[in-house]
Amino acid sequence: MNSTPSFALSSLLVASGGAAGAWLRYLTGRAWLLAGPAASTAFPWATLTANVLGSLAMGLLVGLLARHGQGGEGWRLLLGVGVLGGYTTFSSFALEFALFVERGALGLAALYVGLSLVAGFAALFAGLWLTRWLATGTLA
Template identity: 80%
Template structure:
């Protein structure tokens, strides 16, 4: 059995993947802008919706593949692929894929109350935090 990736190699994998994921998010936005024009692209968040759905699909495929084929440890092991693709690429592309995976894990464990609490708290707290940040910055302007 090989050792798990070190902090340095793990950080590098996440950083490289995150850069690729952020670039893919940019490409998704540019593709929608090119396909439907700036007015339609800003009237509804098609790029964000696309990233959330595609990222969630990719997360499901990745987790399913790693569960079946992943190997522990090492630079080419399952943990390295999880860091590069799951945390890095998909984290840079959309964090919604992680949110969807965590929700699914609650459901699969039969923890329906925890799943509802997680979704509700994430949405309400996220929206409240965004509005608090907006209000704070507006008060400083």
């Protein structure tokens, strides 16, 4: 994969990588079930594991692609966008935060983290509220 792939090939790389990443995420959750139901439900260990392992893998991937220079777009699409995107989007979030920090844009880094957390949580609660409202017709 030494040149920029076509849109069709890019789409195939992202989709196939995404399927593999989603399956790996499922396996991570299943692995935590082996520790017993109490361990897997008392704390979101599987999500934490996916976020940490995905972030480590993203760092390794970006480091390798940067070290080897040009020609890594297909690998970035397959592994970074596809596999790691299907496994956890937290790895992309961590990379984008790190890029702000490395550029010395600490204010933007903090803004990005803050907005991501506040807006993400607010959107989740809005979705829950909207679903309940549509189901019951009340604002409870």
